[in-house]
Amino acid sequence: MRIRTRLLLLILSILLPALVVASVAVWYVYQEQRKAEVAGVKEAVRALSLLADREVLAMEAVLRTLGAAGSLQRGDLRAFYDHARRVAPPEHSTIVIMDLEGRQLLNSRQPFGHPLPRGASNLMALRAARGAAGTVVSDLFMAPVGKRYDVAVQVPVAIGGKLRYYLAMGTAAERMVPLLVQQGLPAEWTATITDRDGRVIARSRDAAKYIGLTVRSALRARIRSGEREGVHQGVTLAGVPTMAFFSRAPTSDWTVILSVPLEEMRRPAIYAAAGFSIMVVLMAALSVAGARWYAQRTAVPIERLRQSAEALGRGEAVAAFASGMAEADAVSLALADASAEIRNNKADLERKVAEAVAAAERAQRALLQGQKLEALGRLTAGIAHDFNNILQTLSGALQLIPLTQDRARVQALAETCQRAIARATKLTGQMRAFGTVQDARLATVDPARAVRNTLAMLKSAVPGNVELAVDLPDALWPVTVDPLQMELALLNLVINARDAMPRGGKVSIVLRNTAHDDGAHGLPPGDYLCIAVTDTGTGMSPETLARALEPFFTTKAMDKGTGLGLPQAYGFATQSNGTLVLDSAPGAGTTVTIWLPRADGAAAVGDDMPPAAAPDMTAAAGLVLFVEDDPLVRETMLAALATAGFEVQAAASGEEALAVLESGAPVRQVFSDIVMPGTIGGVELARIVLNRYPDVRIVLATGYTDSRVNLPGVRLLAKPYDIAELFQALRQG
Structure with missing residues (x-):
């Protein structure tokens, strides 16, 4: 951490407690203001709920007066009809008489004697729940005659001390709107009256738009649960985030909601907090600016020391400087002395390293040259040994031919020369397998057919105590190889497996199609034919396994093997753009796997080797x-x-x-x-x-x-x- 940062943190550590105390004070004031404002709004909403009940009580008083009318007491419904229309004009209100079953007997909004509709309010349901006595107030309903949203108040009517009728007065819900508008609420506040189900009866703003709608589901659930009062934070039907204060009127059982926008609730406290915060920020900014100025002056020598240390790390020369700060000047002088010492030591070390590297390279080159000469010596010695035997055979036979008059003997000597030439051809074929290009012998073959063609030769190469098992599945992919080299590689692998099992065992040849996608064994991804030859023999030690592919390296006796079997198979695999992998351990047998890339074309039909023909001595023209x-x-x-x-x-x-x-x-x-x-x-x-x-x-x-x-x-x-x-x-x- 830089010294400037430390100084800044020091200043902030002093200012931070003061900022915390100030923030707590602002929060306390904010909360107290919020509590006072919430208490005031709660009182206002209770007052509004009492005003709503006052309207209901006024309607109840009218109904009590009508219920005591003489015409109704005498059962003269016609006279009562006229009286009710005068007391409650039908354009504003509706007077309804129902029997005790809830059937309408009279409706002041309909002509007398006209068929009457069924009641649409929930008055009778409320009456059944509350009993025959007392007053009930309906929820909001759609009046079947006026086709408008109404609310109704119902009272019982007794004649001669016996309950005879239920008298109800219905009025348009919109007549409740002036009650809310006349309260002079702030323009951003909204007062709403809802019924027991949360449907809007009246609203101080845009009443015609929202009457009959239900409030938001969360608030509606609280109203329907019967809460008497409370505070709910949510969104109005107009989509405004508000703090809603609600209170249930005791008589009507309606709920009055006073919605105050959240911004209105928070504004006073926010203004106070913002003013104080601006003051605190200015003080902090001045403090940080002063700290930065002082830190800048203090940190300049430290920065120069850092630059000197970086130069020292890069091996550059470092010069001492004077800053006026005793500690920094002492460190600068020490860095300059260390720089000179390090540069001297580095030069000496580089010289010694260069000498050591040169000596190691010379030793490595000498080792590689020795290994090359050793491998070349084994290779040339093996070739010379075999070719000397061949040349000796040819030389002896050719020297005997002029000394022999017997034609049969001459023919036998010529056949001996032919066998020596065939042996030389086989040896050069094995050596040629180490090359990379053999176009004269390449052919696209069916591997299953190639193995079947050489199966008889393979079986003859193993004794009776060795089992030879071959697994050739259908639809093996074709490969482009030298067919003779492939047969020779299989024969060499089977012979090696046979020699590894002196007491008998099993040799398995398994061919499989394999898709390579991870580049294993150094091969590019693609499709490959996999030829695995596995024996149950003695296996190889790690030392033998490391040298098994070297030409003329063999663990057999001199007259038992040439050391070209595995190298020939490896050369065949690499010449065919594949590879050979050895897997062996002492006592666990050996598996030799040859990977050959899938050929692009199809295998040639009839890839068997044709029998040798006698020379046709007929000349061609030209x-x-x-x-x-x-x-x-x-x-x-x-x-x-x-x-x-x-x-x-x-x-x-x-x-x-x-x-x-x-x-x-x-x-x-x-x-x-x-x-x-x-x-x-x-x-x-x-x-x-x-x-x-x-x-x-x-x-x-x-x-x-x-x-x-x-x-x-x-x-x-x-x-x-x-x-x-x-x-x-x-x-x-």
Whole structure:
């Protein structure tokens, strides 16, 4: 909290008690004025209720006089009719004689002898509740003859000491209005007379508009409950917020309401409170202004100290200042000394940190380089070991062929060379799985069909004490993969599971459609095919699990495994834009899960591998331009194409092939390797031929490339390719 704020709070702490006392005093005066005003209004409403009863008593007096008339005592209703019309002219009042059952016998507003209506008032109901004697006053009702709102007073008539009739006098409700208007109430006040049900009989303002309406529901409930008097805060029928004072007249049982607007009730106290509040606010404003002025002068050195402290935190130089305040000047000098010390220490620390970071980076680089060299050593050693065995087989067989005259023996040696080549092809296929682009072998397949095609091979790979269970649900999503690599990955996983269960167990292969929406395992959200291979074997320790995907890493004996099974499966998964996840623990078995993204198109029909065919030695018409940078491959394939009867011309690079095409040679087909030295590789050469020579067909061959091939009409062959496959590709043009 700033010192200026503290000084302001000090001033306010002095003023606050005085403000509280003054506020209590204003509140006391306000309440006393309110009490006095409420008491005065209550007296006024009681007086009004007595005035309403006075009108009722006047009507009762008239009825008592009429009841004693000789004509009525003799039973001469005709003479009484004329007498009643003179005493109470029908344009103002109505005289009604009813029998003891409430039937009208005479109505001064109707012609004598004319059929009389039934009574519309509640006089007889009140009479039944209060007894035969005494006077009853009706609630507001709509007169059936005059079609206006009336009120009535009824008295009993006895003849010869025996009750004979009930005599009632009705008058228009609006005749009660002058009683209220003549009281000279303030213009904003409203006086209202209501009956027992809360309906308006008379009103001092806009009477014609509101007679017959009921007051607001809350006030009406209090009237109907029989409260004799009280105060009610609410809203009038005109929508004005008021304080309503009501009192019930003792004779008529009507309720007189005096509504005073809330603003009128509050105005005197509000004026007094406002005046005092203005005075208090002015005093407080002057006090705060003085405190601010003094605080400003006092806080300037403190503010400069704060700025110096912030500069110190940012590492900037801090200079001492003189403010005239001894404490602030001492702190400023201490900050300046601390600034110089911190800057010196910071420079020394930065130098030491830089040296430590440089040393750590050198150590990290050395560690990474060692790890890379170790991994590269295992990889190259494994490849060298396997390829040395293959080369040894090829070398021995080729050296024996010239020394052997027996054709059968030569044929056997040639078959040995073919098996060595097949073994090398398998090894390069496993190594190629670590790449990312294999367009020559990609196909959209039905995973269920692919698994069924390799099921026989998988079953033959497990012994009798291992159960192989496969779960292939319907409607599995197609995937775009290298089918042979997929079969090899499944075979490698099943063999690894078999080797992990030397005493037998169960291997389960489960395929499921899975929708990914959380980006788990580093995969983007989308639809994936999930292939899970689970065994009940020994499982892997955390150390083994951490290295399980390294090429040539194996826990098996040297003659039992190459260490390429799991790495090949991982390479297959990543090459197919998916991933492989390992889940294993010692004694709990292992689950290997391959996630493959759902293909956009449908699976190709008949994706089974066709049986190998014998080479068709029939040549195709036209010149074949063979582009290959490797001289041994070029020499071998030129001889094979020439032997098959193809007209062939060779080129050692993309630039040389382009020169042949531009020379006008009648080239019908271009057969080119993809990876070649120079600026024009096989893919770029194919694009040029498609653009400039649309009639020339293109066949590309690749062992591995890091470029995606997506050219219409271009066929791809994977190295090493079969000669029959090459001849077929060239003849299809």
